[in-house]
Amino acid sequence: MKLMILDKSALAPMVNALRADYRVVGPQARGPQFAFDVITDPAQLRLDYNTTILPPKKVLQPQYERLLSFNRREYQVTPIIEATPTVLVGVHTCDLHAFLLLDQAFSREYPDAHYLERRRQTVIISLECLEPCDEYSFCRSMGTLTSDTGYDLHLTDLGTAYAVHVATETGRQILSRYATVREATEADVRQLNEVLSAKWPRFTYRLDFDAAELPALLGAAYDHPLWEELGERCLACGSCTNVCPTCYCFNVFDEVDMQLVAGERWRCWDSCQLDEFARVAGGENFRKARSARQRHRFMRKGKYLYEKFGELGCVGCGRCIRACVAKISILEGFNAIHQSA
Amino acid sequence: MTTSIYTPEMARLVKVETLTALEKLFTIELPGGRSLGHSPGQFVMLSLLGIGEAPISITSSPSRSNGIFELCVRRVGDVTNALHNMQPGDMVGIRGPFGRGFPIEKMRGKDVLFAPGGLGLAPLRSLINQVLDERGSFGRVIILYGARRPQELLFRNELEEWIARPDVECLVTVDRGDETWTGNVGVITTLFPKITINPRNTVAVTCGPPIMYRFVLMEMLSKGIPETQIYLSLERRMKCGVGKCGHCQINHLYCCQDGPVFTYTQIKNVEEAL
Numbered sequence: 001m002k003l004m005i006l007d008k009s010a011l012a013p014m015v016n017a018l019r020a021d022y023r024v025v026g027p028q029a030r031g032p033q034f035a036f037d038v039i040t041d042p043a044q045l046r047l048d049y050n051t052t053i054l055p056p057k058k059v060l061q062p063q064y065e066r067l068l069s070f071n072r073r074e075y076q077v078t079p080i081i082e083a084t085p086t087v088l089v090g091v092h093t094c095d096l097h098a099f100l101l102l103d104q105a106f107s108r109e110y111p112d113a114h115y116l117e118r119r120r121q122t123v124i125i126s127l128e129c130l131e132p133c134d135e136y137s138f139c140r141s142m143g144t145l146t147s148d149t150g151y152d153l154h155l156t157d158l159g160t161a162y163a164v165h166v167a168t169e170t171g172r173q174i175l176s177r178y179a180t181v182r183e184a185t186e187a188d189v190r191q192l193n194e195v196l197s198a199k200w201p202r203f204t205y206r207l208d209f210d211a212a213e214l215p216a217l218l219g220a221a222y223d224h225p226l227w228e229e230l231g232e233r234c235l236a237c238g239s240c241t242n243v244c245p246t247c248y249c250f251n252v253f254d255e256v257d258m259q260l261v262a263g264e265r266w267r268c269w270d271s272c273q274l275d276e277f278a279r280v281a282g283g284e285n286f287r288k289a290r291s292a293r294q295r296h297r298f299m300r301k302g303k304y305l306y307e308k309f310g311e312l313g314c315v316g317c318g319r320c321i322r323a324c325v326a327k328i329s330i331l332e333g334f335n336a337i338h339q340s341a
Numbered sequence: 342m343t344t345s346i347y348t349p350e351m352a353r354l355v356k357v358e359t360l361t362a363l364e365k366l367f368t369i370e371l372p373g374g375r376s377l378g379h380s381p382g383q384f385v386m387l388s389l390l391g392i393g394e395a396p397i398s399i400t401s402s403p404s405r406s407n408g409i410f411e412l413c414v415r416r417v418g419d420v421t422n423a424l425h426n427m428q429p430g431d432m433v434g435i436r437g438p439f440g441r442g443f444p445i446e447k448m449r450g451k452d453v454l455f456a457p458g459g460l461g462l463a464p465l466r467s468l469i470n471q472v473l474d475e476r477g478s479f480g481r482v483i484i485l486y487g488a489r490r491p492q493e494l495l496f497r498n499e500l501e502e503w504i505a506r507p508d509v510e511c512l513v514t515v516d517r518g519d520e521t522w523t524g525n526v527g528v529i530t531t532l533f534p535k536i537t538i539n540p541r542n543t544v545a546v547t548c549g550p551p552i553m554y555r556f557v558l559m560e561m562l563s564k565g566i567p568e569t570q571i572y573l574s575l576e577r578r579m580k581c582g583v584g585k586c587g588h589c590q591i592n593h594l595y596c597c598q599d600g601p602v603f604t605y606t607q608i609k610n611v612e613e614a615l
Contacts, residue, residue: 067347070390075432077390079345109598110346110583117343222612249587252347252580256391263391265347270580272587278613280578281395281417284551286591286613296590304593 002166003184003192006155010180011162012042017178018087022123025059026089027052039089047090047157050133055095055245055319059088060102060118067114067252067265080264083117087174091126094139094315096150098245099124104309105248114267123170126151130199136318138331141207144315145200156192163192206331209338211312214302221337222295230333231291233326238271240297240320240328246305246313247271272296298333346583349388349434355409357429360495364460365425366400367412369433374408377435381468382442382574382602386582387412387420388434389427395420396579396589398601399438400463402470413463413495439582440601443468443546443572451544452480454536454566456557458487458529458549462495464574464601465548469503476508483536484511487529487549491515491522510536529553533560540565548574554615558605571605575614 006014018024024039027049034049036056066080091099106115129145139145147154152171155162164181166172175181184192209217241247251270256263271277273294278287287293305313314330321329356368371377377385379399388394395418401411416425424433445468453472457465472479484503488494494513503511512532514525525532529549545561547554554573561571577589577596589596592611594603608614 067345072390075351075390077348077351077434079343079348081343081345105585108584110585112585113343113345114347248585250580250585251588252394252586254391254393260391265394267347267580270587272590277588278578278590280576281415281421282550282576286577292613296592299592304590307593 002172003189004164004166004175004181005158005184005188006162006164006175006179006181008160008162011045011047014179015039015042015045015089018174022085022087024087024089025056036088045089047127047155049090050131051092051137051317051319051322053319053323054243055098055317056088056091057095057098057102057245057248059086059122060099061115061248061250061269064266064268065114067267069262069264071262072256073261079113081114081117083114083121085121086118087123087125089125091124091151092129092317093126093147094137094142094144094317095245096124096126096147097142097144097311097315098317100150101246101305101309101311101313102248104311108309123153123174124151125153125155125171125174128154128156128196128199130157130195130202132203133318134322136321136331138206138316138318140200140203140316141205142211142312142314142316144317145203156195158188158191158195163188207338208335213338214312214314214334215306217334217337217341218299218303220341224337224340226333226336227291227295230294230328231289233328234273234290234294235326236273236275236290236293237325238273239323239325240330241271241273242269243319243323244301245315245317245319246301249277272300294328298330301330302334347436347581349386349394349436351432352435354427354429354431354433357427360413361493363415363417363493364413364495365416367414367424367427367433368409369412369435370409371435376406376408377410377438379403379410379438379467380442381445381471382464383438383440384464384582384601385412385435385437386439386579387414387424388436389420389423390434392423393420394434394436394580396439396577396582396597398464398467398574400466402467402474404471404474413460413466415460437582440597441599443602445471448472448544449475449478450480451570452483452539452542454483454485454538454543454545454561456485456529456545456547456549456561458547458553458557459489459493460495461548461550461553461574462486465546466496466499468546473509480542481538482509483538484509485514485529485532485536486511487514487516487532489516491519512536528556530556530560533564538564538566541567544570544572546572546574551615568605568609572602573605573608574602575600575608577601
């Protein structure tokens with residue numbers, strides 16, 4: 001892995017240069033919060049953001065996307081792959097880990113060309129976290145406070161410059177074509193190591209146990225009283241799954257024009273927390289109780305996805321806790337299950 | 342152009358038959374008379390452009406494909422109601438076949454007990470006819486079929502054939518009879534005492550409304566059929582059919598990929614299964 005130095009004053013010119021050939025997406029201010037969106041002016045880019053309302057997942061799996069167009073008169077169907085060459089800047093490592101899980105979900109068994117083509121056309125410039133976002137995140141416990149994979153370039157803030165780890169050939173080309181950088185000196189490497197070793201004590205372990213125990217703990221907690229308690233509080237709004245970087249469940253629906261001839265088939269994010277999610281044609285609902293739906297969410301994050309992909313479904317970003325009107329905390333939930341185990 | 346797993350292939354309806362007030366049988370031909378290549382118990386995603394998509398079990402047997410396959414569909418939602426209004430010559434979209442069907446290899450040489458309830462006969466008919474077309478490879482063939490009312494019985498002609506065949510033991514019951522009905526009256530479980538089986542050598546297969554499974558399973562188990570030899574076909578909502586959309590998840594299992602056919606052993610401790 002090669003280390004380069006990008007002066008902070010060179011960031012705006014780099015973003016501008018990239019914008020000529022790519023859609024550049026990065027964190028921007030949204031009132032007191034932050035959101036990933038298309039950068040139209042380098043001044044919008046806020047690499048000092050703490051967290052975003054929605055994860056950068058929306059770049060790889062948009063809230064709404066077309067799957068195909070059709071003509072009902074001709075009985076013609078044409079697949080639509082919506083992908084734009086994109087540079088995604090400022091991805092924190094929790095979200096990088098989430099991408100690794102999404103990659104598996106969309107590439108295994110039946111590869112999903114819609115996701116995979118967007119993934120192929122997305123250059124990822126990630127960002128090392130040096131401070132915890134807020135009181136909700138628990139990335140250190142989930143092992144996502146750093147990552148050595150999943151990005152093309154990885155930035156670490158050194159004060160007046162960024163240390164840039166060049167991880168892929170794409171990353172190398174991006175730097176050589178669009179950025180003014182210099183090779184890191186021994187002093188830069190020393191400073192980087194200092195910055196990196198200084199960050200760890202700022203992040204505390206918030207899970208009372210090793211995250212590797214989660215699948216087994218949850219496996220033994222199917223009838224835990226926690227689910228009823230959460231079910232009582234849950235409003236079934238779906239916020240937790242909407243803001244989750246590893247939730248990828250979707251719904252599919254058709255839109256047709258006023259002549260009822262031409263139309264498109266869309267897919268959109270869906271939520272296992274909504275009442276109708278597991279309802280079948282005959283009317284039966286296999287996850288009718290909110291307690292069962294919350295349990296399903298916890299199980300997916302801590303057990304089911306791990307069993308399927310070998311990666312935990314929770315990266316400790318804390319978004320679901322921040323977003324929950326009923327103050328349901330997956331962190332407290334995991335700890336409660338551990339405590340009573 | 343890039344292909345997508347979500348793009349259906351357009352196929353022609355060649356025949357539409359009314360089976361009951363709610364169910365019709367649709368015979369579908371793929372382009373060029375190509376075989377669907379399914380195994381009994383699998384399903385397709387059926388698309389009506391502008392309406393949507395729904396998972397439908399394949400009711401025809403691969404042994405009787407001849408370039409066509411059949412779907413037995415109850416009108417219950419948007420897609421199925423629209424399908425019921427379609428005519429031969431109309432086109433529907435097909436993706437699949439998907440899912441794990443019945444392990445017919447494990448059934449050869451064994452007695453096979455089928456216990457479908459209501460519309461549950463649709464997926465089981467695929468296997469029944471496959472077994473009957475290879476009749477010599479199987480032991481006894483026992484079919485216990487229950488429906489709510491006589492006019493809700495599906496595939497009546499075939500039922501009569503099965504009843505008439507000396508190498509098939511077929512009993513039919515209805516929950517409530519009418520003035521024309523002279524057969525058995527009672528729920529499907531009332532048929533089980535009428536048969537004697539060799540449980541070790543019997544493979545049992547069931548599919549029906551959710552309410553039915555527990556009672557049918559109790560009968561099968563009390564007859565001594567091993568849990569590993571009891572197969573169930575389950576129904577779930579599906580938006581992709583290929584293990585991604587999450588709708589069909591039954592705890593850790595995906596109905597679309599791990600099923601829709603499961604052994605009782607597989608789902609015995611899976612709370613959300615039934």
